Amino acid sequence: MKPSKSIVVFEHEPFHFKEEHKKMKLDIALENYHGDGTPFFSLIRNGVQFNQHVGVLKVGHTTIEVLPKADRSNEKGVWKQLLIDMIKTVWGFDVKISSRADLKLKNTTVLDLYFELYVKELEQLLHRGLIKRYNKKEGNLYALKGSLQFSKHISQNLIHKERFYVKYSNYDIDHKIHHILYKALKLVELHYNQPDLGSRIGTLLLNFPEMPDIKVTESTFESINFDRKNLHYENALQIAKLLLLNYHPDVSRGKNNVLALMFDMNLLWEQFVYIVLKKNIKHKAVRIKSQQIKEFWRSKNTSSRMKPDIVIETNNTVVVLDTKWKNLNKKGKPSPEDLRQMYAYHRYFKASRTALVYPGEESKLINGNYTPIHDDESKLTCGMAFISTHKDIQQWKTNIISFVKENFLEIID
Template identity: 55%
Template structure:
């Protein structure tokens, strides 16, 4: 499915790029004002400039009313199409999206918009859930009934039904598909119906609105999702709920004017690059244990909490039990050496994690591996056996080819 976003309602920029607005144009003025309000009320993904904004290391989309600002990553001289495809590929890889088959026809995503990717993934998940059958849960209810079932709430019964002798105010348990999970999903369907501008998705959203049982409107926040416990019965709801969480918690209605609602789906490229490398290595490296977030303490004051360190990725050879530490950096070195701070950090990892080798991993426009050794701490004129490599991995037009190149280059660390 091709994106139907036109040049009139799509603005594409790259990370760290500046975008200025013509304030004499009413549409551009409204867009600028909406970005200013969003910057003031929520965590910003950009900084304000005079008559414009400058984006930072976050990429993704910010939809304001019917206008979508698309922020793409950039580590080489390639254009929009390549980086849009790679960003979508990285997001799919990290999230582990598995698009279900809804009956006889298998859905194949072809969206070239990040926003449409999430919309279509959510729609396909809901179609799959409806095809499979919605689960039911026991829920506690309280209120007037025409028959006595459950526990009679005597004081409330007297207060409500002094005149209506035929009613009973009771507390009872009902086995129903009306529960929090379905209320969240229904709220997301309603949101999509409100903000979607893709005519190709409009019919499917309309069908979901009709087919999905109507639920009461609930207030949703972070704690709403934390209370959901996944088990064997509702495990297949997980992807749909993850997308619901992303959409509902990042949607900010325009209370003042009501026409410039903001939906921001933005990702920190440093974190996305790290997770993309981690997931790729976990899938492809068979002779090594691949782990992350292995925290160690390295300093403690006489009173108070100790300071900790946590490298991005640790590879442990299953046969030799040797450790290799990777730290990922989303930036193009452009011929320069890494910062002294990064090199010092890798030296500390070398010692505290008893690593055979360590490496800094960067994206680039061409492959290169530069090996180097730290000087000896005993004799500064001599080199130690502690090796730190600088790996620059060229991007590829195809996400799977890029993953193969990442594994191929990182595997050279073991030689």
């Protein structure tokens, strides 16, 4: 494993190539990768401009971490850990870190998180025992087995009367699921940074049977059917899918392969707030739903739908929350498009209250009233809800729960 160079930037920041980056061909690698249609950054003069996507770009032996930022803090270590904790919360990851946790976390990236998870899943699969599947094979055998492939038998065995070219089914561990997992394991071996993972990866490669290399696409995973026998493979296959489909090998030089694990921060913030509320607000009169869809326009051949981020229903009220990962300044105001969207939620979801939910340096709710057009609209409001971020993920979650309870769910003690 060659030492990895690390670059850390915040979302929406420009990154300019220095002479050392150009010597490593980092500029060419990112320009070529951008040519594949990547949405994570745009090209600028002598550099790249990152957007709302956060995570890790591994280019050759260089790791570029793009971190979220919702306040004036420039503490990259804090936001690195918060990003990892947000991802753990949203996807329910439970990574057991060694006793040297504080030392490890200083250098841990999102990529390391997934590598750790993947290695852990494979270790569990091997301990449990790899499943067998029937798979079709063909070849020259010394015994007649399955169905004889007559044309190939004649062409290949004209002078070998003792052989039979046959097509047959074999019940073993050499099948597509294990081909995928082995390919992802080889990818992890190529890109891991944490020394502690090296020995575990080596042990896995010794114990996991070598599999043929296959071409993996989206359809490869879509063709896998889960049943009672292989359901415990689902987590490993999900991580393998994430890794393999976001790997872009450098076919021209072979030195600057790109592995991208990037997340749209708007979606991550939405899912984070929803999961925190869903898991922690338990009340028989409260129902918290995500992505509720309603149709609001239709023509002969098409239609359009609306889909708020979070809908909170009680026995007699409906609250619609729409999350926005934006850092509004003191004089900031919602965009007209966001306000019109919230007005539509009032009408179509019969919401008593709506609010745009932002991360903030302090928790506060600023209510605004829609100008009434009809008598029944006199109480339509849209608030700007700012929920205080915190460097400790548990305190941040507490801030979210307390804010929603105090401002939107008066029925909860």
